[in-house]
Amino acid sequence: MTTINEIGEFGLIERLAAVLPTAPAVLEGIGDDCAVLRVFDRTLLVSCDLSVEGVHFSRETMSPEVIGWRAAASGLSDIAAMGGAPSFCLIALACPGDCDVTHVEDLYRGLSDAVLQAGAVIVGGDTTRSADRLTIDVTVIGDVVGERYLLRRGAQVGDKLAVTGRPGTSAGGLDALTRKQTAPELIRAHEHPCPRIAEGQWLCACSNVHAMLDVSDGVVQDAGHLSKAAGLGIDIDPESVLIDSALSDYCAAHGLDPLALALTGGEDYELLFAVDGADPEATLALFRREFRTDITVIGSFTNQWQDVRVAGDPIDRGGFDHFAPAD
């Protein structure tokens, strides 16, 4: 017998995609951030995202409101990753029967706040009893803005790899929470991540942006999806990765490597994308003026190899595979 632990989440998705039939109205099926559907001669994006107690969160260290916000942010970010606009969310909640009703209301308040901030609304869902753990599934339905949406595949040789913001802050916040340290900016990044909805739509409208996804599992691991989808290698330049100053201070105080957190920390929900190698800085400068947000070229696509390397060196897989054994 082969267990899921052995083949991992992505191995499982490949096996399932191979056995499931598809249909002409499914423009993109299993394997990207969202499914892309042809509905009423228009294009709809749909995605769902599970958050499981003991895997994605702990009720010991997080308030119900934070658990809800994070669960919704993760689902909404899948729409941002395609350059879409989220419209409607369904919330499925399995919850132990001895939960306090006010805690469940707080959880939905967190969900709803994140959904409203992204311009969407909760329209329904399901609730049921579970034996002992909370499980939340957030389904998001979104629109394509304009005619274009961005996939994981599409990067070309010579493209540059770029990222919004300063990844690693969420991982820093998780570390601070775990060690019970004070690091309000990092903890805020971990507890209330903001999907890059407007930024994703803006990048999607740029014809020189060829492929995109959101950083949910860490820059290196998510870059691996862009690499695999394009059949190209990626070389990340560690010198060009911007490190958040609060993260840098926190890491210095606790003997951590901020670059390791920036490259392998998950749940930042920044956007990672392939942009044409011909003058990407012109696009990035316009982005900075529009959003007053960092955006940086951190690497390039190559046909010299097929994996993700840092300064040309092969690296061990980083990031977070949901079926890897717990740390």
Added chain:
Amino acid sequence: MTTINEIGEFGLIERLAAVLPTAPAVLEGIGDDCAVLRVFDRTLLVSCDLSVEGVHFSRETMSPEVIGWRAAASGLSDIAAMGGAPSFCLIALACPGDCDVTHVEDLYRGLSDAVLQAGAVIVGGDTTRSADRLTIDVTVIGDVVGERYLLRRGAQVGDKLAVTGRPGTSAGGLDALTRKQTAPELIRAHEHPCPRIAEGQWLCACSNVHAMLDVSDGVVQDAGHLSKAAGLGIDIDPESVLIDSALSDYCAAHGLDPLALALTGGEDYELLFAVDGADPEATLALFRREFRTDITVIGSFTNQWQDVRVAGDPIDRGGFDHFAPAD
């Protein structure tokens, strides 16, 4: 503190519906079988349905294929309950990492078979690790056929209550599985329920059908939703409830009351509806000719009381509330 066990699933839904904002594009939000959304000037139905190990199924008594089929059927039936046509499904699966991959493939085969039989296709989803239990969330997106969809509300004084098929067979099958008895027809009804997709669309096209839902929690409990939504009472005539012959034989052999199973057994996914009291039999006769399926008037709506009664007698609440303590 008030726990969810104390207020129940329906109490929780009412509390949540009160705190969550809505939007003009949401024609029907929380509280019916599906949400009804205005998308691209057309109407879309969306629903999700959770199946949790230890609450809705056991891996001890059910094959992975059956677990998958039943999880999908439950979600698809929500679209049938509104008279819609399911188009696309998303599957979210939380699964222990030590699960055999072939079992997970079998589970998806069951899901996919049920989805395909209903005319829809699986387009994506999410997979993640769970500590020890399987949780499956099935999201279904469907179309309204014609311009009409049916809600739980809308029954009028003098309407008749009618039901498709012969409810109670699924509950009989569950009893047979639990007692390890041979009862192939009942077990088949429990393991492979078929949502009434075509039948729902047909009934929805009848202007004398005023309200509808699917029997997921038992005829009495689901009739309670029609009653509450209309602000009317229901009187069920026990003499008119058709009992499946295999159920009748099984109950005779095991000292069970087949009427009790028919009125309170869940997961039949039959359609329960309010039809105008003026000559409902003409409509039902056409239905029988079209589908060669039973359909029966089993009660009537009244303004004499506000709850569901059987032969005029108030009854204890039957059916299955997901947050009620386990039996």
